[in-house]
Amino acid sequence: MGGRWLPEIVENHYSFAQEIIYIDKAAMSNIRELEFVVGKKKVKIPKKVIKSTIKISDDQKEILQKILNDAKHIVIDFPTEYEKPIYKKFRVLLPVMEYACSSHSELNNIGYIPIVSKEIIQYLKLSNEPQTFNLFEENGRIASIVTNHFDKEKNHEKFVYMRKDLLDRFIAENDYKLIWCIWGEREPFLNDIGFHHDFHQKNNLNYKDLKFQDVIEYE
DSSP: OGGGOSOOOOEEOSOOTTHHHHOGGGSOOOEEEEEEEEEEEEEEOOOOOOOOOOOOOHHHHHHHHHHHHHOSOOOOOOOSEEEEEEEEEEEEEOSEEEEEEOOSOTTSOOEEEEEEOHHHHHHHTOEEOTTOOOEEOTTSOEEEEEEEEEEETTEEEEEEEEOHHHHHHHHHHTTOOOEEEEEEEOOOOOSSHHHHHHHHHHTTOOGGGGEEEEEEEOO
16 A cells, blocks of 8 residues: 555635535545556567668668678567556545634634545535534434544544444445545654764664555445
8 A cells, every 4th residue: 555546535625614525526425446456468569561761870881780790690589478467446535624723813724624525424414513623413313422632733534433333334335335545654764864873774664564454345
């Protein structure tokens, strides 16, 4: 899962919170396409006669002439086939999107808040209420909760919790599979760049060895 090929959560700017829920064009689509190499096949290279003219210098002519004079046979070997990757595409729905609003106004300075994606909201006919990003069913029952943990500037997390019965219903009725991709890395970083470099070398640290990843299917 390296190389950041997983799609990022969509950020919706310049819209009010209720707009990205009730107005379809106020929020971007959360549907993406992933492509995987699932195999390889051998493809023959068609034989073609190619004529070309190459300009060479007098020195190059002498070298070429010497090669031709010394050689009894000249064999030019071209490949007759190559391996072509076989791709398979998957339609993916990101289950979470972000309401992104950074403003100097105290009335609208909420920052970046994750919420359930608009496709799920619209299908389940969910709605929100003022002063909260939690979502509710038509009967008033709570459907999802947004919460966050903030310890310090570099240690904070945001979470979206959704009711299991609603999630299961959406997955079943739309023939989806929910896949959880866990990816991250842990690299000790020190403010002194020189000491940071020496520390890594002395302890034989390689950030590639500090990555962790897993793919879990929700059942």
